[in-house]
Amino acid sequence: MKVINVFKVAKWFIKNNYDNPRNNFDGNMKLQKLLYLAQLVHLYLYDKELFEEPIMAFEKGPVVEAVRIRYRDDTFNFIEEAKTMFMDLNQKIIKTLELTVELFGEYTAKELSEFTHTHACWEEALENSTRSNGFHSKNDSIIPIEEMKKHALPGIKQVIEAKKMTSDDNDKCEIVNGKEFYYDPSNISLNDRIYEILSNFEGEDNSYTVYEDPSQGLVIY
Incomplete structure (x- = not known):
């Protein structure tokens, strides 16, 4: 599975209005947390990175x-690009992003920030990057993927499995x-048309979620 450019992931969140409230502080902060959480969700689902760009501890x-x-510097153009971008994402990436917003999309930037502060991998990277004068070294602030797997992934696993138990x-x-x-x-009735679509559906996983979206029609992820 190929990784995706992180800007495509960011634009998906923006296009779907998850950078709210839309401004270069709270909107930006929420977007950053969703990118981090999407990386973790993808690691949980597929044991692979969603994107390669480094995540830093601020x-x-x-x-x-x-x-x-x-x-921060080009908010208007960035948002306009996201609104008009054709989302050529594969089913696994869509599944990751849909699950991320299902779990975390309704939380505020502050709430998501506080949640990520419970992750030891963020705390350790922040401490490693802090200098005696109070400034931070960006190179030392990178959160290694292996540390994310070790310290943050177990908590994400609990959140996902708890959600699955309640939705089941x-x-x-x-x-x-x-x-x-x-x-x-309550959302969908499996008629002959849908059965035919499911019968012809090709995917590598063993289980999927199906729902009807008012604008997209039948969605399988």
């Missing part, structure tokens, strides 16, 4: 510096061609 939490600067109470499962398709009966 005082208000993890940050992808290139995205932070672009959003309402969801139903249909097995088609050996694949499990979970759906909410």
